[in-house]
Amino acid sequence: MATEYSQSANQKAVRWHPPSYDIRVESVPIPKIQNPDDAIVKVTLAALCGSDLHIYRGHGGVDKVHTCGHEFIGEVVALGSSYGRDVKGRPALYSHLNIGDKVVSPFTVNCGECHVCRLGYTGRCPEGFLFGSPALDGGQAQYVRVPKAGGTLFNLSDSSTWSSALNEEEKRKALTDIADSSLLMLADILPTGVFAALQALNHPKVAPVITGKAWPICFSPDQVSGNEVSLIDEDKIITVAIVGLGPVGVCAAVSLLDALATRKAPFRIIAIDPLETRREKMKAVYNAISDSGKGNGEFIVQSIEESKEAVKKWTGGVGATAVLEVVGNTSALTLAYDLVRAFGVIVSVGVHGEPQMPFTGRQLYNKNVSLDFGRCPARAMFPLAFDLLVKRQDVFGGVGQPESLVDRVVDFSQATESYRAFDKGEIGKVIFDPWK
């Protein structure tokens, strides 16, 4: 049965005020349907994300009061006029979304039907907005308006819309057994981690290691080989460094391990962070993964200082095949450059600011570096991320355990203090329950 919803009442919302460090829980109007494609979602849980801190700190060039948050899960309580009939050629949810359905949203809106979305680049839909920005109120509230909801939302109540590789038994368990605090990871951190891992594993410069065939014959069995001698086993070991072990970095590590275990590919992974608390979290997560999810390789967790020596030793001075940069600043990029091999790949999913890139053209030429930047197309990554979430409940299932990515669930009265403590690194990932 559908939850009661009144457009005339007020609600509680976590609001950011300029210029910086000013978070207030305020009473504001409950959002209304504004366009036929809108949905109103009653928020069950909303999370605080590292990238919320850009605006919090006043670094976002933002000067408008708005409701924070781009990670939320909830229940549909109102739908625009586009829904409820069989709509040919539009995204599935315009036909399949109902009042009362449980949904999770990616951190940006995407229409799901324009040229950019058709290609799967949903994170850059021209009709997209970031939740929790001056353009679109966020999910740290009791209700949130979701524009283009039929293209944006993922319906957790209707497995026929999932496009998942899960079998029927796994789907049934997914519908009933997974906690909302776990499903909420789909909003941002899990698809972004999967995106980082996927880009590295699919990059042409990584292909020789993965396929066991030299460049350029790695691309197609029809292509011809050159003068080279055959690859040996050592050449087929992929070495990956992950720089930054916040929640996204940990998700990237779990995704990478899963993908390499599935492919039975030998590997060495080094996960790097300057903070001991984050390194300990990464170790606990790794230890909680069942053997089948760990695959056939070495996995170590180190500080920045130790990491260069470790990669050098592992690879005989050659460097890492790929580096996942999950921080978003120039010192992380510089470390990534130092660690990566010639003909290596740096995948950067961190949100970067105004500083110039810390490389000269000659540095990039001399090492034949490839760089993949940018925001995760979260909605497009949902099927892969969802399947991984279901598979890895050993690490994505809990709250407050050593291996949990979620540190605590709190009510809005603790919102201001939570922002402060999260910004200072005193606490891990926080989820708000707007109804407690």
Add this chain to the structure above:
Amino acid sequence: MATEYSQSANQKAVRWHPPSYDIRVESVPIPKIQNPDDAIVKVTLAALCGSDLHIYRGHGGVDKVHTCGHEFIGEVVALGSSYGRDVKGRPALYSHLNIGDKVVSPFTVNCGECHVCRLGYTGRCPEGFLFGSPALDGGQAQYVRVPKAGGTLFNLSDSSTWSSALNEEEKRKALTDIADSSLLMLADILPTGVFAALQALNHPKVAPVITGKAWPICFSPDQVSGNEVSLIDEDKIITVAIVGLGPVGVCAAVSLLDALATRKAPFRIIAIDPLETRREKMKAVYNAISDSGKGNGEFIVQSIEESKEAVKKWTGGVGATAVLEVVGNTSALTLAYDLVRAFGVIVSVGVHGEPQMPFTGRQLYNKNVSLDFGRCPARAMFPLAFDLLVKRQDVFGGVGQPESLVDRVVDFSQATESYRAFDKGEIGKVIFDPWK
């Protein structure tokens, strides 16, 4: 019959003198075998390349007199002790190279058998040197010493070593009908052009356009789709901009056209250069390509000013799927950024200098840009480049014609003047005949 070769005599060589703009033709000793893997090649033809100008102008940080040139073709006149027996596990030419064989060399030495070479990354072999640098005398001489020649050289006299996709009739013609001035393009410009095109076409972010399947299902038919609607024909048209129409840029265009024609992929290509002479050359080359090599798409040649409007118009403001940057400076990179779409790819094969990259992290994040930098692994690209050379004798066959990449063949007495005029852009690609 083998050419006469005397280690005790002197030879003519084009030599660079510090600090800059000082080219002299001098008499120097003929090189000797120094190591068992060496070969001595009697140079038939040697070309002047745009990247020779870095040292010429004094920008290379070089202060040692040396013989210039990294593009040469010739005949083997002496071999070290590693050759002439069946050597298991070493590159083919240690068994198959003979005195008198016609050979072409890539612009760098590569051993062909270390970890880096086994992966096909021959341009970054740790035992590699660039010909025509203080570390290794170049090919603008009557004789040149080729270290690690069994891994480095391509044997134009023995089609059994080619690993080519050509049929027997094509191979026979290749052995007899192709001019040395055409084969010389294998040394650098043709494999580098193929490398640029190949990197763009194989990049994961280009995959949805090429495969017609959305990200991330483009990677594997087993992967699951998301909420997206199907791609339409317009989504499957690849739009590529080529920035810089020197010889490498033209080769990149021909390679790209050939690859897209082979795949029957619809395309739009815009080839861009500020110089009208280069644009005219590009147009003449395009017109000389037979219809089967032109494929199914539009090809236009424009100035920088016109190009932004053209790409905008073609793509409804979205931008180019990929940009090939074949210049090697920051203004070319900036233009590439302006032209590329969100989730687009910039492939940079230009030789870059010390200036900082002209992008902020935020710019790259906001457009989800991918960048592939670096030197072509020329030896690894030889089979693909060679097949294209044979196929495209309509444009790669001549000298001094409107569609020819080679402007003229001159003797060493014109070396000093040729460097000057080439540096000023007064003449196109020059080949030296050391024996005229």
